[in-house]
Amino acid sequence: MLNSETLNVTLIQSQLHWENAEENRRMFSEKINSISEETDLIILPEMFPTGFSMNASNLAEEINGTTLKWMISEAKKSNAAITGSVIVSEESNFYNRLFFVFPDGNYKIYDKKHTFTLAGEHKTYSKGTERLIVDYKGWKICPLVCYDLRFPVWARNTEDYDLLLYVANWPKKRTSAWDALLKARAIENMSYCIGVNRVGFDGNNHEYSGHSAVYDVLGEQISTKEYEIEFIETVSITKEHIAATRGHLKFLQDRDRFQLE
Template identity: 45%
Template structure:
């Protein structure tokens, strides 16, 4: 479960939809049933968690419901190239900013996580990325104006296939 907590006691949560079977999450948790999109300071923010990144249908920005996708994760160093590619793909196909926040260090089983938190623009360009293997923090400013202009000049989501996810 991921939380979004804002001033004024605005508390929202998202339950991970795709449980990581390899890590046996499906034996301890129940999968989420719906997307969580939060309006905050003029932005529509979609919350997601880790393994959900691999499932583009689940994260599809139908009817341009969100502007920013935030994905906290425990993505191991051995698959960091996949992390990078999937983050960029989700930004491009959804015409949205994507912020992938990844952990760093070793877990109790010895799996290594190298960080590599990344912010990507709707064209797939990496705006900002943390150096691998170093704890740090980053900040950047996103432009709603640039996002709107890009969506108007290149309105590909208007041609997207419509579908319904059956849970």
């Protein structure tokens, strides 16, 4: 896979059909097919096939289930990596599992570390234990999921990654926290930070306001779309910006060293 100094990243902010994986896959196929600009990476929300549901016993897919096969097919057709999270069953446990699918059909997985106790996610889903760093086109990417955003130690940039991204179902009532934390994660880790959230209402009548965005290494928002509507936006991020900023502001050299238990 060739290295790229520029990475074109497409955010898909969308409503979701509650607990209807087939309809959501159909909808996202249409949205992916409509992407008019050349792109390298397509980011979908958390639990994009179902919405943020605790009904895992009825909705969970097998390890190599229908949605993963769909993601592989869409990645190959679009010649772009695709990421988003899916409810998965493995060895009698349920996981909120992020797939990062490469254009050639290979993939990496990350199981959400911080399950959202306020919604009882910890009662249904097992938490992940390992962070994932993806090497894609010469970019080191750290993909995380929703509630992980509130825990800066888990996101700490100890590997000099280039891009931190979050897929989410983040409710409207805590939008200000979403905006602030995405910006903070970019600044403290001196990396691009992207958050992709959904809009609309779910089956529990929780409202989501989107606010999907791209922040640069200095915490400046470089995405431009309207916040609380469905949209598709492609944003170009560059290695030059990372190198120039880190070369001038050597803050990462002063970071604390620690190990998580």
